[in-house]
Amino acid sequence: MKKILIIGCGYGGVVAAWRLSSHRKTVSVTVIDKSRNFNFLPLLPDCIGRRISPRHLVYPIDKLSSIYGFNFVNEEVKYLDLDKSLVMTSQRNISYDYLIIASGSETNFYNNEQIKRFAYKLDGAVDASKIAADIKVREFDAFVIAGGGYTGIEIATNLRVYLEWAGEKKRIVIVERAPSILGPLPEWMKGYVRENLVRLNIEILANTVIEKIEEGSLAVSGGQQFNNAMLIWAAGVKTADFLQNLNCEKNPQGRIKVDANLKLKDNCFVIGDASYFQHQNIYLRMAVQFAIAQATTAASNVIRQIRGLPLRPFIPKDLGYLIPMANNSCCGNVLGRDMKGKTSIALHYLMSVYRAYGFRNKWGILKTLITGVGK
Incomplete structure (x- = not known):
């Protein structure tokens, strides 16, 4: 029986384990993750504005383990030895016959310890709970969001919706080091989002960086000072440290470059945010849809390789993307069609x-969206 090891229990890891579960007679599957829960990332900002309970965005990995028949190791991966087919955690060394790396991404503080110490991040439900709780108990005078990408926009609009619900008029500022928000997205989308931010009285400081941060205050380039401000850091992500330290070709975020079959090495596949995959001269962006699709291909290729069959290349199908904002404005492109508004x-x-995983979670999210009351 071949030993298959999966690092990470986000969408990529869960789907890979699920796909492999139908081959339990020939393979044993172990999933390693430092968290005890699967975290549903797309709705984390909604814990602030729409008051979705963070408990509806987590699902115990132990339960997933029982459903899909894999072994779960709740430990943090520290080091990989691909030549010896070993994964080192903080507590043990684990050998494997095949490895699927699905470790996702995490907030990138760019080695700035001050920012890491004083800024809030939004990597999981625990972070969302902390932000939502501190907004209520700490009387901040301003809210600064570092990063004008998808996540930064979502966080800013959710903050405004919450503050309006609470009857508070506070300053919300998005700080973006690039000349404009939303990077390479089409100009019509940027314009649509900017107009909505203006309606919500959310400021944008482009070509601006955080220069100094202390507890309760920060300064940005251009001389502006924010006192008693909450800083939420959404200015980029990176892969886990054990991948950053791996000797292989990577992009600046630390995403691992893979071949057409999603392979880094003969018995090692990399998927999801950890994977830097090129298709038709374009590298795939980080997205749940690609993590799910790559997990299916990687799991299939592991089984095909065990059986001595030719591997199948991963051919992505881009279903599109949306930029949801908490006041029910939204824009994007779905199946090649530009969309905006309530639909x-x-x-x-x-x-x-x-x-979302679990009936209670699905119902909890849906009920909150309908009634506007989270618990």
Whole structure:
């Protein structure tokens, strides 16, 4: 029986384990993750504005283990030895015949210890709980979001919706080091989002960086000072440290470059955010849909390789993307069609409910979206 090891229990890891579960007579599957829970990332900002309970965005990995028949090791991976087919955690060395790396991504503080110490991040439900709780108990005068990408926009609009619900008029500022928000997205989308941010009285400081941060205050380039401010850091992500230290070709975020079959090495596959995959001269962006699709291909290729069959290349199908904002404005592109408005926001939440794990979580999310009351 071949030993298959999966690092990470996000969507990529769960789907890979699920796909392999039908081959239990020939393979044993072990999943390693430092968290005890699967975290549903797409709705984390909604814990602030729509007051979705963070408990509806987690699902115990132990339960997933029982459902899909894999072994679960709740430990953090520290080092990989691909030549010896070993994974080293903080407590043990684990050998494998095949490895699927699905470790996702995490907030990148760019080695700035001050920012890491004083800024809030949004990597999981625990982080969302902390932000939501501190907004209520700490009387911040301003809210600064570092990063004008998808996540930064979502966080800023959710903050405004929450503050309006609470009857508080506070300053919200998005700080973006690039000349404009939303990077390479089409100009019509940027314009649509900017107009909505103006309506919500959310400021944008482009070509600006955080220069100094202390507890309760920060300064940005250009001389502006924010006192008694909450800083939420959404200015980029990176792969886990054990991948950053791996000697192989990577992009600046630490994503591992893989071949057409998602392989890094003969018995090692990399998927999801950890994977830097090129198709038709374009590298795939980080997205749940690609993590799910790559997990299916990687699991299939592991079985095909065990059986001595030719591997199948991963051919992505881009279903599109949406930028949901908490006041029910939304824009994006779905199946090649530009979308904006209420239809697109409804599609976003329908897909979110569909992809959430557990009936109670699905019902909890749906009930909160309908009634506007989270618990």
